[in-house]
Amino acid sequence: MMLAPIVTQYLKKGRVCVPLKDNSKEPFTKDHLNKTFSVEEFKTNSFGTNLEKSNECFVDCDSEYASRLVASFFPITETTKVGTRITHYTYKGRYTATALKFPDKTTIAELRNVGLQVKAPSFAPAKLYGNKVMQRETNGFDPVEAPADMIERWNKFCFASLCLRYIDSNNLPFVKLTQCLKHYTDWNDSAITEYVKVIADACVPKHAFDWKDIRHKVNSALKAYDNKNEKAFGYKSLSEEFGVDVNYMRKAIGWIGEVKPDNARKTVVNFKAEALTEEKMNSEVKMEYLIGQILPKAGLVILAGPPKSGKSNLITDLCFKLCKKWNPLGLDKNPFLGTPIKERGDVLYLALEDSDDTMTIKIQKMKVEKQKPKPDIYTGNQCPCIGKGLEESIVAWKASTPEAKMVVIDTFQKIKPLFTTKSANAYEVDYHYLSKLHALAKEENILIIYLHHLAKQTASNKATYSWDKIMGSVGHQGVPDVMWMLERDEHGNRAVFRGRGRVIPDFEMELNWNAETFRYEYGGSVKGNYVRKNNKEIYGAMGSLHMKHGADHDIFPKDVCKVLSLTGKKDTDRIRKNMIRLRGNGDITSGEAYGSYRFVGYKDWDIESGEWKNLDHNNF
Numbered sequence: 001m002m003l004a005p006i007v008t009q010y011l012k013k014g015r016v017c018v019p020l021k022d023n024s025k026e027p028f029t030k031d032h033l034n035k036t037f038s039v040e041e042f043k044t045n046s047f048g049t050n051l052e053k054s055n056e057c058f059v060d061c062d063s064e065y066a067s068r069l070v071a072s073f074f075p076i077t078e079t080t081k082v083g084t085r086i087t088h089y090t091y092k093g094r095y096t097a098t099a100l101k102f103p104d105k106t107t108i109a110e111l112r113n114v115g116l117q118v119k120a121p122s123f124a125p126a127k128l129y130g131n132k133v134m135q136r137e138t139n140g141f142d143p144v145e146a147p148a149d150m151i152e153r154w155n156k157f158c159f160a161s162l163c164l165r166y167i168d169s170n171n172l173p174f175v176k177l178t179q180c181l182k183h184y185t186d187w188n189d190s191a192i193t194e195y196v197k198v199i200a201d202a203c204v205p206k207h208a209f210d211w212k213d214i215r216h217k218v219n220s221a222l223k224a225y226d227n228k229n230e231k232a233f234g235y236k237s238l239s240e241e242f243g244v245d246v247n248y249m250r251k252a253i254g255w256i257g258e259v260k261p262d263n264a265r266k267t268v269v270n271f272k273a274e275a276l277t278e279e280k281m282n283s284e285v286k287m288e289y290l291i292g293q294i295l296p297k298a299g300l301v302i303l304a305g306p307p308k309s310g311k312s313n314l315i316t317d318l319c320f321k322l323c324k325k326w327n328p329l330g331l332d333k334n335p336f337l338g339t340p341i342k343e344r345g346d347v348l349y350l351a352l353e354d355s356d357d358t359m360t361i362k363i364q365k366m367k368v369e370k371q372k373p374k375p376d377i378y379t380g381n382q383c384p385c386i387g388k389g390l391e392e393s394i395v396a397w398k399a400s401t402p403e404a405k406m407v408v409i410d411t412f413q414k415i416k417p418l419f420t421t422k423s424a425n426a427y428e429v430d431y432h433y434l435s436k437l438h439a440l441a442k443e444e445n446i447l448i449i450y451l452h453h454l455a456k457q458t459a460s461n462k463a464t465y466s467w468d469k470i471m472g473s474v475g476h477q478g479v480p481d482v483m484w485m486l487e488r489d490e491h492g493n494r495a496v497f498r499g500r501g502r503v504i505p506d507f508e509m510e511l512n513w514n515a516e517t518f519r520y521e522y523g524g525s526v527k528g529n530y531v532r533k534n535n536k537e538i539y540g541a542m543g544s545l546h547m548k549h550g551a552d553h554d555i556f557p558k559d560v561c562k563v564l565s566l567t568g569k570k571d572t573d574r575i576r577k578n579m580i581r582l583r584g585n586g587d588i589t590s591g592e593a594y595g596s597y598r599f600v601g602y603k604d605w606d607i608e609s610g611e612w613k614n615l616d617h618n619n620f
Contacts, residue, residue: 003042006121011039013142016053018116020046023133025124027116045123048116056143057097058090058117059154062107062127065161068202070109073157077144080119081137082126090117091146096384098392099399100158100255103244108161110396111154151389155255160199162252166242167199170209171217174200176233176241178221183234184257189222235259254387287503290322290405290447292339296503297405299481300438301449302412304470309488310495310513310520311451312354313362315408317519319347319375320368322406337497337509338522345405347375348397352414354379365518376401385417386433391440398444409437409450430475438479452476454485467500488513495520534578535587537564540607542588542599547607554591555598 007017018032022044033050059074061067067085080088099110118124120138125131147153167173174196181192196218203209225232239249250259288297305311321336322344335341351359359379363369384390398404409415416433441448455471467483470476477483482501493513500506510523541563545555557576566572579597582588588597
């Protein structure tokens with residue numbers, strides 16, 4: 001088959017084409033999205049268009065239910081047909097990529113804006129036909145501009161496809177669906193009736209779903225809903241009718257409307273029957289981590305720090321290290337802040353405070369621009385907010401990413417909706433939106449880290465609890481599974497990095513900023529460095545006393561304090577306790593007099609440098 005004339009027509013219309021292997025969706029080169037191909041290179045029976053460079057997006061019907069309904073929800077444009085089914089509607093313009101799924105995790109449909117789209121008359125595997133190689137056909141139209149209400153149409157289309165899969169009767173399913181639409185959306189009766197008719201017309205066999213009969217039931221359901229004396233069906237009843245999980249149905253209703261709490265309705269729970277069982281209490285539960293015991297495999301994590309403290313650099317370093325391939329010898333030579341990486345995989349970094357240029361500069365300074373694989377980094381300003389497409393976009397990314405492990409959002413304020421319910425306070429707002437992120441992380445079994453700022457501390461608002469420094473309400477402390485905090489010296493290169501959470505032990509480490517590598521480096525634990533500092537003080541004082549009085553001289557804690565010019569009770573108690581600890585570790589020994597000590601290795605200790613002359617000792 002000669003594709004050259006067809007490709008030529010595409011190129012004349014500004015569409016960027018990519019040659020594919022025979023009977024395949026696979027390109028010939030890995031850098032196909034960045035390369036320009038000449039007409040002479042199209043020698044096989046398959047080709048596609050580069051969506052991003054062609055400035056296009058398309059609706060991909062991944063289920064037969066979606067393919068039955070697509071024409072009812074989207075304006076006519078260039079279509080792709082496989083066999084008897086229309087599978088793609090292609091549009092000009094760019095909409096955020098997303099995908100929605102059935103309860104069994106199979107995809108209803110995708111809205112794609114990156115990668116390749118196989119074009120007619122190519123031959124390639126077709127998902128709706130068990131990946132059998134089939135030819136693509138087109139209606140011959142050129143793509144039209146995507147409608148302004150594309151996302152609204154998309155959500156209605158996917159919910160209708162969901163309902164179509166489970167409707168098996170012309171009676172109760174339509175009654176319950178009608179009343180759910182009435183209860184959870186702001187549609188008028190005419191819009192509800194039209195929507196239900198679209199679904200009914202797509203049911204098979206058609207003779208079993210005569211619209212005249214169904215319309216009568218829809219009208220009755222609408223009237224019954226308005227009758228306050230009659231009980232209306234809600235999402236729980238619809239989930240039971242469809243045989244799907246009630247929580248899934250509640251979420252699916254959110255595609256087209258909102259499940260509002262009914263304050264008048266009581267819920268009675270049998271706490272005794274629903275209590276944690278003894279079997280569960282005795283079962284083995286193993287926590288899984290991505291990095292040491294400081295980062296869990298799934299859940300929600302906050303990284304908080306003052307502006308320009310290096311949070312973004314720290315998280316960029318983490319993103320690149322997490323997706324770096326394992327060392328072929330099985331050795332982790334590139335840990336994160338001195339902590340071993342337990343699992344690696346794909347990473348999505350929404351660097352929403354960066355531009356392409358600033359992120360490129362950062363990556364080049366870190367010298368990771370040639371690393372393969374790299375994280376997926378998005379620096380656009382058009383990232384959707386929570387509840388406005390963010391969750392669906394993350395789900396779509398995960399669905400298209402084989403080893404998805406982590407999503408980073410920099411910063412929370414960029415994805416928090418600007419307008420909220422006026423009656424809600426700051427805590428309620430934060431808790432509401434963070435809970436959505438937390439639920440998404442759990443449902444998709446991935447880790448989500450979001451960056452946030454610390455509040456400016458003044459004399460009047462000094463935090464009594466260090467984590468109260470986090471800006472905003474305590475929702476930022478209550479919802480995340482793990483809290484990370486980065487605080488850097490105002491005029492130095494030293495920083496303190498600490499963590500706390502319900503699934504990790506507390507940690508606190510010192511970091512040192514390396515301006516050459518543009519990243520933080522591990523500087524030891526804060527406690528360890530504190531102990532080492534005390535050790536050096538004691539070793540130095542005892543060494544000078546032994547040099548003056550000899551190796552057999554008994555040294556008391558008060559003698560060390562005198563050398564160090566320490567007079568306060570707190571300092572003297574600290575020296576006394578540390579000398580007891582050092583004796584217990586075998587680093588110093590007891591003297592002949594009760595309560596006295598000797599420093600056997602004082603000749604190996606350099607008082608001026610505060611280090612061991614014998615390098616083997618420097619690990620104390």
